[in-house]
Amino acid sequence: MSYDWQATLVLLATLIGASMVGNFLTRRIRAFDGMRDINRAEDSQKLAQEKYPPIVAANRKLGGITNLVFYAAVVPFIITINPQPLWKIAVDIVIILMVYDFFYYLTHRFLFHGKGYFRRVHALHHQARKPTHIDAFYVHPLETFIGISLFMGSAALLGLFIGPFHIASLAVAVLVFQNLNIINHCHIRMDSFPGKTLSWISVKHANHHKDMHQGNYSTITLLYDKVFGTLV
Numbered sequence: 001m002s003y004d005w006q007a008t009l010v011l012l013a014t015l016i017g018a019s020m021v022g023n024f025l026t027r028r029i030r031a032f033d034g035m036r037d038i039n040r041a042e043d044s045q046k047l048a049q050e051k052y053p054p055i056v057a058a059n060r061k062l063g064g065i066t067n068l069v070f071y072a073a074v075v076p077f078i079i080t081i082n083p084q085p086l087w088k089i090a091v092d093i094v095i096i097l098m099v100y101d102f103f104y105y106l107t108h109r110f111l112f113h114g115k116g117y118f119r120r121v122h123a124l125h126h127q128a129r130k131p132t133h134i135d136a137f138y139v140h141p142l143e144t145f146i147g148i149s150l151f152m153g154s155a156a157l158l159g160l161f162i163g164p165f166h167i168a169s170l171a172v173a174v175l176v177f178q179n180l181n182i183i184n185h186c187h188i189r190m191d192s193f194p195g196k197t198l199s200w201i202s203v204k205h206a207n208h209h210k211d212m213h214q215g216n217y218s219t220i221t222l223l224y225d226k227v228f229g230t231l232v
């Protein structure tokens with residue numbers, strides 16, 4: 001096992017570049033105009049409430065620090081720039097995301113809900129009965145720490161057995177993890193592709209927010225909700 005900081009820097013540059021392109025495209029795609037306006041209007045009303053800005057700021061700060069630790073202390077040990085077959089890159093992406101989602105499902109269902117130890121911490125996020133974009137960041141910092149740690153812990157554990165992972169595997173896994181968690185909070189109601197898929201993701205998570213006793217505990221695919229009978 002080696003400490004590959006060069007590959008880590010390439011990963012970071014890739015993530016920054018992909019996020020910039022993603023933001024540019026979502027701003028330019030006409031089909032998103034209406035939905036963007038709805039989310040912006042709702043977000044600005046929420047941010048005008050006293051309780052929103054400090055939570056959003058604390059959450060972003062803690063998220064930044066946790067990510068920094070991840071990229072300095074975990075990623076360099078499980079990443080490689082050496083070429084790998086495309087099938088391995090694709091399989092690794094699926095495995096990282098599905099293993100993370102399994103741990104997240106268990107944590108969300110049994111620690112954040114029910115009689116879970118962190119129920120009160122998670123209840124803050126559930127104050128949003130009708131989530132919009134900003135609610136992806138209206139999260140208790142402790143919950144943000146747990147979420148990112150579950151992702152980095154899953155990647156680190158898997159890295160020991162089936163790593164190192166190619167830069168592309170980690171880049172795609174991180175982008176899906178981060179962006180799905182934002183997309184599922186955005187209010188999206190559209191009829192045509194890709195709006196239809198995005199709407200399904202958004203509606204499913206909105207169902208979860210209605211009260212603390214709904215299902216839909218996983219964030220990546222809802223597969224575990226289907227398997228364990230908690231899909232609503």
Ligand SMILES: [Zn+2]
Binds near residue numbers: 108112113122126208
């Ligand atoms: Zn929840």
Ligand SMILES: [Zn+2]
Binds near residue numbers: 125205209
């Ligand atoms: Zn949520």
